[in-house]
Structures are given as C-alpha cells and as structure tokens.
Amino acid sequence: MPSVVIERSLFWSDGALLDDPQVVSFAKVMATVAPDGHGGKLLSAWFHRFATTPHSERALPAQFIDQVVAAQGADPSRWDLSTLPFKVTGLHSRMDLADLSPQGHCGEFRVSVASTDVTLQPFHVLFLFRQPLLPGDTHDGQVTCEQTARAWADLSTLDGAALNERLKLAFAQAMTRERFLLLETVEFTLAPWEWRQWVKAADPSGQLPFVLENPPLFQQVDVEGLNAPGPRRDEFLAWVEANADLLDARRQAIPERFRAPSVRVTQGIPRPPLSLDGLDAGTLARLPDLRANVELVGCAACHTADAEFVQTKADRTVSPFYEKELKARATHLEAMARGERPVAPFGPLQQTPKLPP
Numbered sequence: 500m501p502s503v504v505i506e507r508s509l510f511w512s513d514g515a516l517l518d519d520p521q522v523v524s525f526a527k528v529m530a531t532v533a534p535d536g537h538g539g540k541l542l543s544a545w546f547h548r549f550a551t552t553p554h555s556e557r558a559l560p561a562q563f564i565d566q567v568v569a570a571q572g573a574d575p576s577r578w579d580l581s582t583l584p585f586k587v588t589g590l591h592s593r594m595d596l597a598d599l600s601p602q603g604h605c606g607e608f609r610v611s612v613a614s615t616d617v618t619l620q621p622f623h624v625l626f627l628f629r630q631p632l633l634p635g636d637t638h639d640g641q642v643t644c645e646q647t648a649r650a651w652a653d654l655s656t657l658d659g660a661a662l663n664e665r666l667k668l669a670f671a672q673a674m675t676r677e678r679f680l681l682l683e684t685v686e687f688t689l690a691p692w693e694w695r696q697w698v699k700a701a702d703p704s705g706q707l708p709f710v711l712e713n714p715p716l717f718q719q720v721d722v723e724g725l726n727a728p729g730p731r732r733d734e735f736l737a738w739v740e741a742n743a744d745l746l747d748a749r750r751q752a753i754p755e756r757f758r759a760p761s762v763r764v765t766q767g768i769p770r771p772p773l774s775l776d777g778l779d780a781g782t783l784a785r786l787p788d789l790r791a792n793v794e795l796v797g798c799a800a801c802h803t804a805d806a807e808f809v810q811t812k813a814d815r816t817v818s819p820f821y822e823k824e825l826k827a828r829a830t831h832l833e834a835m836a837r838g839e840r841p842v843a844p845f846g847p848l849q850q851t852p853k854l855p856p
C-alpha cells in the first residue's frame with residue numbers, strides 16, 4: 500500500500516487543475532448542483548436569501564446580484580456565470596468523514612470557492628458532495644470504504660500528466676448532481692464573521708424545484724441562546740450531564756434543538772464561552788476540557804482555534820490548523836486503504852488540537 504502524499508490524494512490547489520474550466524469552476528459547480536443545469540436562478544434566490552432570514556440579515560450578497568442584473572440583464576437563466584468574480588481555492592477529499600455503519604457512506608468530496616469581487620469580500624463557499632458506498636467498500640458484511648479509500652490513496656503513486664488525467668476522471672465522478680449534499684459559507688461581508696449551512700428546501704413561491712435554506716448548523720451549539728437562563732438551558736445542562744464522557748471525547752451528536760442556524764464571531768474580541776455553570780462539580784472537575792470540546796466540534800471554534808477564520812485562503816494557501824489536519828488525514832486514509840476501520844471523532848482529526856480559549 501503506497502504512503503499517502505497529501506497533494507496527490509487529499510487536497511488539490513494546483514492552478515493547472517483549478518483554473519481549468521473543463522475541470523472545475525464556480526460556474527461549472529453551480530450548473531452541476533442546480534436543477535436547471537445552469538445555476539443562475541438558484542444563485543439569485545440564494546444570495547437574496549442572505550438578506551431575509553429571520554436569524555440574520557445580510558444585504559451584500561443581494562446587492563451583488565443587483566450588479567449582475569445591471570451587467571447581464573434581469574433573467575438569471577441567461578447570465579454567463581463564468582464571468583462572475585469567483586475563484587476555486589481548493590478541492591478536498593474527506594474520507595475521514597466516512598460513516599462505517601451498515602447504511603453508511605464514504606465521506607465527502609468538497610470544492611472551496613472564494614469571491615474576488617472588491618465589495619463581496621471576504622466571502623467563502625464550500626460545496627459538499629457525498630461519496631457513496633461502492634460494491635468493494637463492504638468486506639465480510641462490514642462497511643470499510645476500502646475500495647474508495649484505495650482509489651484516492653493509489654493516486655499517490657502517480658505524478659505529472661498521468662496523475663492529472665486520473666484526477667480529472669476522479670473529480671468528474673465526485674462532482675455530480677446526484678451526489679450534491681449542501682453548501683457552507685463563512686464570510687465577513689458585514690461585521691462580524693458569520694457561518695451558515697445551506698440545504699435544499701421547497702421554494703415557498705413554487706417557482707424553483709428547490710431553494711437553499713439555513714438548517715441548524717451541524718454540531719454548533721447555540722452558545723448565546725443556551726447561556727441565557729431558562730428551560731432550554733436547564734434541558735441542555737441535563738443533556739450534557741448525561742452525555743458528558745462522549746461529549747468530552749467528541750463522539751456525541753448534538754441534537755438540533757441545541758443548535759443555531761448561524762453563528763458569528765467578532766474579530767479581535769474573545770468569543771464569549773459556553774457556560775456550563777450549574778453542571779455537577781464532580782463532572783466538571785473530572786472533565787476539565789468538556790466545555791472546550793463541546794465548542795470545538797462547531798464551526799466557530801474550529802475556524803478560530805488555530806486559523807484566522809478561513810482555512811483555505813483566496814491565494815490557495817491553508818491555515819496552520821488545516822496543515823495539521825491534512826497530516827492526520829493522510830494517516831487515516833492509509834489505514835482505510837488497508838481495510839482497517841479507523842474511527843474519527845467529531846471536529847478535528849489531529850491528535851492534540853488547540854482548544855478554544
């Protein structure tokens with residue numbers, strides 16, 4: 500089994516691939532995920548939605564769409580999305596997100612994009628695609644993701660033109676409409692920084708097959724809301740008490756009712772920590788990092804513990820945090836390609852991540 504080379508098997512930032520519109524581009528990805536095979540209408544609805552969600556209203560994306568209308572006309576289905584100021588910053592294979600339970604999957608393939616517009620900035624989008632189980636991903640009735648892992652790991656034995664040809668095939672297979680899961684954003688179009696996820700939802704106006712909506716953020720506790728006294732906080736503390744060990748090990752899924760549809764962090768000001776006051780004193784003494792681990796699995800703490808808000812920057816370099824993740828993911832992928840079933844916690848994969856302050 501080859502040892503995994505990060506820039507061949509896990510993360511791609513080479514301009515020869517990322518700037519080739521045949522391989523990937525913002526326009527190509529939008530056309531792939533949108534039901535009309537174009538993406539203009541979905542983009543327009545999505546950017547307008549930033550300004551109307553009850554939990555947070557941000558005007559700049561909609562204003563950006565006004566500029567596109569001025570330049571390219573009022574019909575989004577006729578826009579040339581390839582002329583819009585967006586740059587692909589990286590392609591990411593996330594075998595470490597595999598779910599090895601019987602009905603599981605082999606993680607995700609992700610495309611990160613940054614806006615290069617002078618006003619709509621910093622504004623980063625992540626497109627998430629599912630990696631489904633293939634026939635060789637099950638061994639003796641157990642899900643291993645062995646075949647999918649081996650396909651990515653084997654790329655480490657190639658280089659030059661042979662590598663790029665194989666990569667183009669792998670990327671085309673990974674980025675399809677059927678495999679599209681959701682989008683994520685991290686942006687600072689208005690202070691403070693904000694994170695959201697965008698999932699498919701029915702269009703209230705009935706015009707589009709689907710629009711994009713903000714669900715409760717995956718694994719992000721609603722710190723602000725849960726710090727406020729009341730029955731929701733009481734219920735949360737009881738739940739933390741009951742699941743303290745799993746939460747401390749970052750192995751517990753957080754129920755939707757304790758999560759928020761967006762989260763914000765003010766640059767230069769320490770993030771107010773989650774309060775666990777009132778939890779059993781013995782539990783707090785036994786698990787001194789419990790609060791930090793509950794927070795670290797969420798968007799805000801993970802993007803600020805060892806990174807400055809953004810992990811894959813507009814210039815295609817990565818944060819110190821992401822560098823360490825990639826090393827841990829290489830070891831993880833090697834184990835999966837050998838047919839082992841390594842278990843990843845929620846949040847960082849690296850052994851001793853910096854804990855949120």
Ligand code: HEC
Pocket residue numbers: 591593609611612623624625683684685694695696716717718719795796797798799801802808809810811812820821824846847848
């Ligand atoms: C484990 C820590 C961690 C958590 C938790 C996390 N991210 Fe990230 N995020 C990363 C890393 C590392 C990348 C680089 C791509 C990858 O690894 O998938 C990234 C990439 C991104 C990007 C592309 C721009 C960039 O910073 O590279 C967006 C947008 C994003 N994440 C949003 C979110 C949202 C929204 C959440 C919460 C639902 C979230 N992230 C949770 C670590 C994290």
